[in-house]
Amino acid sequence: MIALEARELALHFGGIKAVDGISFQVPERSVFTLIGPNGAGKTTVFNLISRIYEPTAGRLIFEGRDITTVPPHDIARRGIARTFQNIELFENATVLQNLLLGRHAHAAGNVVAELMFLPGVRRREIAHREAVERVIDFLNLEPHRDTLISGLSYGVRKIVELGRALCTEPRLLLLDEPSSGLNPEETDDLVFWIQDIRDILGITVLMVEHDMGLVSKVSDHVLALNHGQVIASGTPGAVKSDPQVVKAYLGG
Ligand SMILES: Nc1ncnc2c1ncn2[C@@H]1O[C@H](COP(=O)(O)OP(=O)(O)OP(=O)(O)O)[C@@H](O)[C@H]1O
Numbered sequence: 614m615i616a617l618e619a620r621e622l623a624l625h626f627g628g629i630k631a632v633d634g635i636s637f638q639v640p641e642r643s644v645f646t647l648i649g650p651n652g653a654g655k656t657t658v659f660n661l662i663s664r665i666y667e668p669t670a671g672r673l674i675f676e677g678r679d680i681t682t683v684p685p686h687d688i689a690r691r692g693i694a695r696t697f698q699n700i701e702l703f704e705n706a707t708v709l710q711n712l713l714l715g716r717h718a719h720a721a722g723n724v725v726a727e728l729m730f731l732p733g734v735r736r737r738e739i740a741h742r743e744a745v746e747r748v749i750d751f752l753n754l755e756p757h758r759d760t761l762i763s764g765l766s767y768g769v770r771k772i773v774e775l776g777r778a779l780c781t782e783p784r785l786l787l788l789d790e791p792s793s794g795l796n797p798e799e800t801d802d803l804v805f806w807i808q809d810i811r812d813i814l815g816i817t818v819l820m821v822e823h824d825m826g827l828v829s830k831v832s833d834h835v836l837a838l839n840h841g842q843v844i845a846s847g848t849p850g851a852v853k854s855d856p857q858v859v860k861a862y863l864g865g
Pocket residue numbers: 626629630631632649650651652653654655656657658
């Protein structure tokens with residue numbers, strides 16, 4: 614089964630063809646990685662899927678449904694979550710509070726019902742708590758649950774951000790440069806987290822990543838972009854040694 618499909622997707626900013634008619638299919642329960650030199654169009658693809666940008670042309674299909682014109686706030690409800698290149702957490706809140714906020718931000722709520730604390734609201738609240746506890750457990754965040762984000766190392770913050778995305782119980786997780794700022798040991802841990810997210814939680818992972826060591830260890834499929842176009846697609850080994858990819862990284 615295909616989780617996500619891009620068909621001839623394009624986004625032009627004036628004369629700049631940031632994404633220039635690319636097509637790809639992300640199989641369910643796989644790790645699919647976008648690589649390419651700076652300015653290749655990787656982040657723009659993420660922003661198109663998150664619906665931050667309107668495509669100039671093309672379609673995006675998620676689980677067989679066209680999401681090309683779905684409003685951004687609906688994306689999480691449909692089962693897509695993302696992390697950002699720069700961590701976006703509430704510094705003066707605890708890990709638990711951040712995870713709960715991540716959960717609530719995407720929950721459909723009725724303000725009157727919430728104020729009156731109707732039974733449905735309590736049930737939902739319990740469901741939120743349970744989802745958050747599962748994530749704390751899964752990512753071994755228990756020792757940090759009551760720690761303020763400002764008191765955490767960068768590596769742990771990145772795991773919390775991953776946790777916040779997982780709290781929405783996505784079926785597709787977008788990871789934007791997950792290894793940036795991590796030391797080699799933390800990057801090795803990330804390999805296991807990503808594999809567990811795919812294998813244990815059954816979530817499809819679409820990732821943008823520069824660290825080729827991490828890309829090779831964890832990806833089922835790699836798509837290389839340059840100047841907004843696909844230049845290679847296949848296994849990590851095949852893409853890494855593709856002459857067009859080698860040339861692109863050398864500045865071609
Ligand atoms: N909002 C924007 N307005 C104008 N041009 C943009 C905008 N966003 C991206 N671009 C341009 O589109 C091209 C693709 O950029 P993008 O950020 O997607 O590349 P990238 O592959 O993610 O690069 P990096 O690895 O540096 O993050 C670049 O030429 C960039 O300057």
